[in-house]
Amino acid sequence: MMRSLNGALFVALAGLGQALRAEHALTDARERIQCSSHQSDAAQDDDWQLIAIVSGYDASGEGQRSLVEGLCSANFARRAMVVVLASNLGAATREPLKAQGHRVADEVLQLLSGDKSRRYTRYTLIGHSLGGLVGRLAATEIEAKKPNQARPQAFISLFSPHAGVQSFVGGTFLPSLLWLSGRDKGALKDLCEEDVEKSILVEMSRGSHHKAFERFEKRVLYSSHADWLVDFETGAIIKEVPHEEQIPLPSFLNYPLLGLRTSNASQGLCEDPTVRCEVLNAWRNVSFRRISTEWTLFRPDKHSTKSMSLEEQAELLRHITGELDGSNANLPRGSRCASGYCAFGLECSGTCQPKTLSEDACVADTDESRTGCLNAIRTFNHAVETWFLVVTSSGGGGHLVAAKNLQQTLIEELDGSYMLAMELLRRYQGSLKPHALKLAKAALLQVQQKSAVELVDLMKSPCTSLDGNGYISLGDFMTAQWNSKQQAGNIKGLKELVSYQPVADMAFGSQCRNYMKSLIKESTFGYQQPPTRLISTQPLFLQSLLDAAEDVSAGIDLYMTDLPTPEAVHFFGPLTKLRQLSSTFTRRLYLHTLAPSRGGVKELEKLSGVPQQQIKMEKFMPVSFGFTRKDELPSPETATAIRLKAQLPVEEEFLKGKNPVMLEAEDQLVLVMLGSQPTADAVRTYAEESLKLPERNVGRRFIFLACGRPSSSTYKKLYEDLVALARARSTSKTQLLPFTGQSAQQILGRADVTVTRSGGLTAGELLALHRRGDRKQVLLHVEPVEKEEKTRTLAGLPDMEDHVMMALAADQAALEGMVPWEVEEPFPVNWKLFLNLRGFNREARFWSGACGKSLEKFAGDHHCAADDQAAILGATRM
Secondary structure, three states: HHHHHHHHHHHEEEEEEOOOOOOOHHHHHHEEEEEEOEOOOOOOOOEEEEEEOOOOOOOOOOHHHHHHHHHOOEEEEOEEEEEEEOOHHHHHHHOOOHHHHHHHHHHHHHHHOOOOOOOOEEEEEEEEOOHHHHHHHHHHHHHHHOOOOEEEEEEEEEEEOOOOOHHHHOOOHHHHHHHHOOOOOHHHHHOOOOOOOOOOOOOOHOHHHHHHHOOOOOEEEEEEEEOOOHHHHOOOOOOOOHHHOOOOHHHHHHHOOOOOOEEEEOOOOOOOOOHHHHHHOOOOOOOOOOEEEEOOOOEEEEOOOHHOHHHHHHHHHHHHOOOOOOOOOEEOOOOOOOHHOOOOOOOOOEEEEEEEEOHHHEOOOOOHHHHHHHHHHHHHHHHOOEEEEEEOOOOOHHHHHHHHHHHHHHHHHHHHHHHHHHHHHHOHHEEEEEHHHHHHHHHHHHHHHOOOOEEHHHHHHHHHHHOOOOEOHHHHHHHHHHHHHHOOHHHHHHHHHHHHHHHHHHHHHHHHHHHHHHHHHHHOOOOOOOOOOEEEOOOOHHHHHHOOOOOOOOOOOEEEOOOOOOOOHHHHHHHHHHHHHHHOHHHEEEEEOOOOOOHHHHHEEEOOOOHHHHHEEEEEOOOOHHHOOOOOOOOOOEEEEEEEOOOOHHHHHOOOOOOOEEEEOOOOEEEEEEEOOOOOOHHHHHHHHHHOOOOOOOEEEEEEEEEEOOOHHHHHHHHHHHHHHHHHHHOOHHHEEEEEOOOOOOHHOOOOOOEEEEOOHHHHHHHHHHHHHOOEEEEEOOOOOHHHHHHHHOOOOOOOOOHHHHHHHHHHHHHHHOHHHHHHOOOOOOOHHHHHHHHOOOOOOOOOOOOOHHEEEEEHHHOHHHHHHHHHHHHHHO
16 A cells, blocks of 8 residues: 555656646657658568557657667568657647547548558557557547558557556545646546546447457557556556566566566456456456566666666667567667667667777787787777767858868778778787677778768757757858858858858857767767867857867867968958967867968968967868869860759750760860859859850860759759750850759869859869869959949050059959959959049058058058958948
8 A cells, every 4th residue: 555655646746747847848849750760671662550659648759769769770571650649749648538549549540641652551559658548549549430541560558557557546645736736637537537437447448449459460568567657467457467487587588677578477357346457357358468577776766768778778679679570680880779789899888889899809929919919909999989070061052062072081081990900900810809800890890881970060050049959040041141142142241241250159159069069078979989080161160169179189170161361351260369269279279271372381370370380281172082183083175975963854854965965175165153152143144145255166165054053043043044045046066054053073174164253162173173284274253243333444444554454453353343252362452552442542541450550551561461451341342
């Protein structure tokens, strides 16, 4: 009786505590947690089973996430969709049981019939706690409404009170506690009903409910002797606990932590006139698989998988998978091993990770062989524990492409370390214990199956969300703002966005720091140690990265994806400010960039504030291998076949008969590629003007025009316009070939003439091609804005030699049309002329900074700080 009283008290207190929590957790928003399982060799794509999980009283659904992930990592004879039902979460689980069962039945039927891409032939219900009763009620309704919709395969209940909760019988205190909570809407009232004629538990054991439950091919009941919420007898629908000799021992040995053992013991007649006896007697002659569960550490509140250890979850989920005729052994690296066995060579430490070797794995008989053996072990351990984290931003496109290029480079680096480790293991295999050698070789094979280079886009992460959890994200909005201005050629708008970067750092810095710490320190990706290297391709949130990366011994490697000029204020500005704010800056950050046009590493230190010893001048920007390796890409004036990818119906139609495009050596290829977000009107103008060029005497001219991502309505319209132009005006000697956003490496390599924006990753690609020996003609695109007529006026000034006139025009065009970081190349800026043109006289005082107090002083100093020049540029717009 004391145990019953304590159990009742605990149930009530637990329910009260849960009820008083905030209701708007993850799943109160009715978000369905779901995933699909792996497919075994024998599984058929058109033969699916639905595994629906029904949550318990006041549950949020998160408690079942490990169960979902575990089942999704399993292999079944049929493909499986695993779902935590969204209709029965949070406050809805406190309603009367029949109301819950009705909602669950409707959701299951909708899932079975609503997805035309999958043909469900069977379904399984898994109910946790009170969800087991709700699942049974739903099964009755499913059979009544659509008995032939899908075959009921298995019913599994986890610690469900099928015959009520014994401790509620004498619950004189329970009404008071429920009254205090004020939250129960009828569920506990149904569960606690003592009148046999009124009890829904008795009703569920008779008639249509009884028949529907029997229709399941398998009925599995998990119950625990140590569960104070749901006693063993009610969870297993049995009058008394089976004797030890009725439970097979081998099953216990396979599950030592939970002591899972299966029993099919029969039960005698229950003679008391109670709800419990009525329920138990109704199921006396029905076959169940009863699973006895024991906790390794006795805890009265342990009632769900969420309160189990990872190892206990692994045993339970492995057993459930087996009951569903599946297998989740051989989990790959990074899988949550709470769901089953890791593949050979990996061990479970929250996730499946390579098993490292200790020095006692060496059994060498000489000092020389032992030294070699220990070196092989160290090399192996370092290889399998190494992982890299690459941080980037999808705004603009170039940073993301650079990050993916670096990711591929690092993957090759890791592959090399795996090969070296394997070679050393083979060389010293006679000095290693046989089993250790077998484990190490298996681990090396496993780590090659999944890249250990993780990539994070800050714009699609909690870093740029208002709540810090990723639910109220502004990253996509920020990216869209940048992209729309770039598409429209809105240079002024782009400069304004660059100026807002410090504001973004202040607004999102704290949550970004916490998010990055979770990636680095809390094994979010499943690794058991911080990344070997943390790499970034953009200067956003650098202070947050530095703070979070205290445990990354190598610090942060920052790769520049633009030309290192004084006008690269978008990149160098945050660095110089960071130098003033961060005490860890000088010893934690390493800059990787191309060499500047003059000044070398000293100039870079001046521009960035990064100490010279932490600057590495690279031969190439982080471009794709094709640009850095000889003969990977075609060269100008070579016969080449270029295949384009059709991503729109109109593109597929246009390319019929043209794909691949066959170029002879004498043909000229002109590529117009103004970045990943080109200005649509500028591309149209290039297309129209190119058709005015005189035809070539020898060979044909192919004009390829990059039109941007096909998902953008602006770029889709651009492509359609250019296709219409190409059909109307292309000739046998001059052909327009617009293409949607896709890899253009082959085109860029073969191009004889390239029209491109200066700066950015494209400039890095062209420089890499130049290094291999290409002598293509590169024309830099300038986007005219504001006072375009000034450029034309300068170009037409009388009494000037041509070179003077062109120099003046170039200055004006650059300053009017290009963003600040694009101005330096290919010509220096004549700031004196620029300011005169805007009405400043020689004595004008326009800037209080150290760089200039008068026009003359500023104009004469071409080494002014980039920030000062940018400030003047912004301040003197007309």
